[in-house]
Amino acid sequence: MTTTIIGFPRIGENRELKHATEKYWKQEINQAELLATADELKQKNWQKQADANLSFISVGDFSFFDNVLDAATAFNIIPERYGELGLNDLDEYFAIARGFQDDNHSVKALPMKKWYNTNYHYIVPEINDQTDIKFVNDRLLKDIALASKDHDNIKASIVGPFTILKLSRYVGSKNATDFVDAIVTAYADLFKRLNQTAIKWLQIDEPSLVFDLSADDKQLFNQIYTKLLGTAHEFNVNLQTYFGDIRDIYEDVIKLPFDGIGLDFIEGKQSLALINRFGFPDDKTLFAGAVNGKNIWRNEYTKTVELLKNIPAKNIVISTSCSLLHVPYNVENETDLDPDLKKHLAFAYQKLAELNDLDQILNHQNDDLLAANESLFSNVNHPHNPAVIDRINNLSADDYTRLPERSERESIQKAEFKLPDLPTTTIGSFPQTKDVRKNRSLYKHHEISKDQYDQFNKDKIKRIIEWQEEAGFDVLVHGEYERNDMVEYFGENLDGFAFTKKAWVQSYGTRAVKPPIIWGDVSRKNPITVAASSYAQSLTDKPVKGMLTGPVTIFNWSFPREDIPAKESVTQIALAIQDEVLDLEKHGIKIIQIDEAALREKLPLRQSDWYSEYLDWAIPAFKLVHSKVQPTTQIHTHMCYSEFNDIIKAIDNMDADVISFEASRSDLSIIDKLKANNFETEVGPGVYDIHSPRVPSQSEIYNVISDILDKLHESKVWINPDCGLKTRGEKESFASLKNFIAAVQQKRGELG
Structure with a gap:
């Protein structure tokens, strides 16, 4: 067994990227300073993975706004109206995400939609009949070069061509099938550039495979990868899926010459059944998503070990079910949480440790880890309110x-x-201006009275x-x-919720939220x-x-x-x-x-x-x-x-x-x-x-x-x-x- 993750949070434990990006937008710092902040965050993320003894370090999961937008701009899927603004690459990127306005131009942002079944948002790429898909941006290559200075076990990642074509909006008479040759050529060009790097694996994210797939969808996927995987490459290629199982196309996937296949065993209800029914090739590596990348509860090792032992695959890498983008950074930052709750939580840093623990348990290197985890799960005490349960039981049509x-x-x-x-x-x-945020902070830190706080809001x-x-x-x-937040505010006024101080999760761009934790029965x-x-x-x-x-x-x-x-x-x-x-x-x-x-x-x-x-x-x-x-x-x-x-x-x-x-x-x-x-x-x-x-x-x-x-x-x-x-x-x-x-x-x- 070896270990890795699909992706890692990028906004920073203290939202460093958010603050730096917004300063850049306000012209309070220059582009070099923003890029330096980004590089510091990337290097910290990579080192955290190395410290947790992960077998592969994930590079390419960082983004200033959104990974789909990153892939679209890397392959020149940029509507002409943004190119006409005459901006540098980074400012053009932000214009696509946020819109742009000056004395001579006013251009709307591209649409933004929810990323599958999460609260993260992606920018919808726009493809028109004149779109010239080609590899034009070396951002990923630069990140690999930066990571290679300290790490030699690099797994690069990028959103895949099938998902890009399926998520895009088409303006004009052409559709996805008309761009297969162009997008394959673009990704093949990337392959050639990656051959000059030291990466061990390329992770190609194709979460759109977990949807209901039509015959046309399957034909599109097979057409893309039959051509793309014929491109000479000196690294291993992992087809990574998440947010469900790939029941509609599993048989096709295992026949294609991928070196690895990533399957979700948390939300993928049929992932194990598919392997049991159709097998898993001995010459491929299974990246098994066995640690929940979405929720913040500790992994129950007994169940996960049993799952991994029952997967009939020769080569297995233990991974997360999806990117850790969807959870906060570090439980240890939450100094005020009830200890009885805190011991049951695992944020991104803790999930790295869980992967290492599971690897040790499966290799019989530390049986005490399993015993301690079993003791934790035998003592979970959610606050209970009988009146709430009675009220539910008495509901009628x-x-x-x-x-x-x-x-x-x-x-x-x-x-x-x-x-x-x-x-x-x-x-x-209406806008939460600086004085509004300051008033809330002063009250929170007991520097003003409740009457003063309320009077400010009344004004x-x-x-x-x-x-x-x-x-x-x-x-x-x-x-x-x-x-403060449309959910957190209500949770604070309801029994059954717990709250964090620094458990920020990215929603879109620089927008981050602190989701409440439902810990007990809920009432007003x-x-x-x-x-x-x-x-x-x-x-x-x-x-x-x-x-x-x-x-x-x-x-x-x-x-x-x-x-x-x-x-x-x-x-x-x-x-x-x-x-x-x-x-x-x-x-x-x-x-x-x-x-x-x-x-x-x-x-x-x-x-x-x-x-x-x-x-x-x-x-x-x-x-x-x-x-x-x-x-x-x-x-x-x-x-x-x-x-x-x-x-x-x-x-x-x-x-x-x-x-x-x-x-x-x-x-x-x-x-x-x-x-x-x-x-x-x-x-x-x-x-x-x-x-x-x-x-x-x-x-x-x-x-x-x-x-x-x-x-x-x-x-x-x-x-x-x-x-x-x-x-x-x-x-x-x-x-x-x-x-x-x-x-x-x-x-x-x-x-x-």
Whole structure:
């Protein structure tokens, strides 16, 4: 047995890359300083792997923004409009990810979507008929050269050609099959360059193989690799998969001349069965994903050792199930965690140690490791609340049903609120400026009183309510100045959650989150949002939305328990949020938004599992939250940066009154699906991208609204940005929103 990982976190234990990159964007440091910070982080990551005695050091998993974008730019998959900006390679890279605006140019960023079933996001490559795919960027080669100074057991990695072609958006008449020869030639060129390095393995990531594959998909894959693997190479090639099993193409894969095949034995439900049924070639190495790369709980060695011993493969490398990108760096940074919880946690550094432990156990080098691990798992004490369990046991079908039906509620609510056509609102948060963050920090460190902290937030709420009224918004929000993160904030006010200080996980680009840990039974301690929402509503005659995070998103953006079913955890959270909804309603909040930004996130990658393993409990959990409100109370929800087109009917079944979607980066493609599926819920497709610093013009937003109304009736449409404004600056946000309101007023004038 030998050991390795698929990939490692890159933002830094203290978010060094985030801070350096954002300073670079603000022109506070130069490119050389940013690159130096990146090199320091890479070298630290490589040394950590070496210190853990891993057999192979992973190089190529680092990224300034996203590995898919890295591969796309490495192979010249760059739309011409970015090349016309005349930027250097790194600035062009950031322009693709974030958009670009100066006195002469205004270019939108490429779409961003969720990376399979995780909370990480990737930039969707764009291929048009003129795209000239070729190897043009030596970033990987430079990293290999840097790593080779201290390490000689290097495994380079890159996103594979099949996955790039499957994830890309095609503009024009050509499709993936038209680019096979070009992409094979480009990767073959990379192979030739890698022959001049000292790498032992090249890991080619092909996670798209775990989807349901059509005959055309399989033909595309075989066509690519039959040609590519014929390229002379002096290193071993590992086909790496993760997030599931490759049941549709396993037989083809083992026949191709790969030197290694990486399979996921955590989420790959059929990985072991596939090997037992079809065998595994003796001349190939199996990279066995046996340590969970997504969750933060300790590995149970007894079960993992049994799994590895039962795999009928001659050559096995013990690996992670996916990249460790999806977990924090180091448990030892969490000095305030309950010791009874902390001893059960394994972040990235600890998972490196677990791989080494497993290797020693399997080689009979340290039997004490197994005994100590067995003792740990015999003593797990999750906090238990019998009242929560009784409440779940007493639920009936009526608790999931809201009356009257939506069509009747729609008429009631239009009469109640008397809003104009194309009602305007934002998704919830306004910019978290430095003074907001400082106020929170001062309170957290006991440097100001609770009254001082609350008064600061009240002043902010009053200011933003007045600003929205003056700007002309129809439905206002209080700005969410009291919230650090949309999930962490709610978790802090619910029993059953634990929180970290430095357990940052990258979501996209420089955006990182600290997911809460679900450790015990969940219930609401006290009202969470009522005070801020009620205060905001007292300042205006216009409706102010109550802003909540939904149970599925709270669950999906937390590290969940593994001792109880997901359905049970989500139902516990749903009942806690239901209590908050009813409290808001009781205090005069008539519009309540329950965000389910992560609804799609844990959807099984194979359609056959969608309902039996997810939607059959995720959709009812949302309905449970709002089923008891009055017909005059309007329920909104929000979803972003995922592919929702194929679950439109399930989303309509959530029985919300209004749903806002991220739509601008994806060119409003979701609207066609809404129309085709006779979507009943009122909708707010996002009309501009808030994840970019560029300010959209009035005419740009007006054109987006016009495109929406070409397909949807104005009585069904709300107008809003893509997402919350928390990460943006006030100057750009206010300028964008003024153009936004002007565009709506222009369109209303036309509609009369």
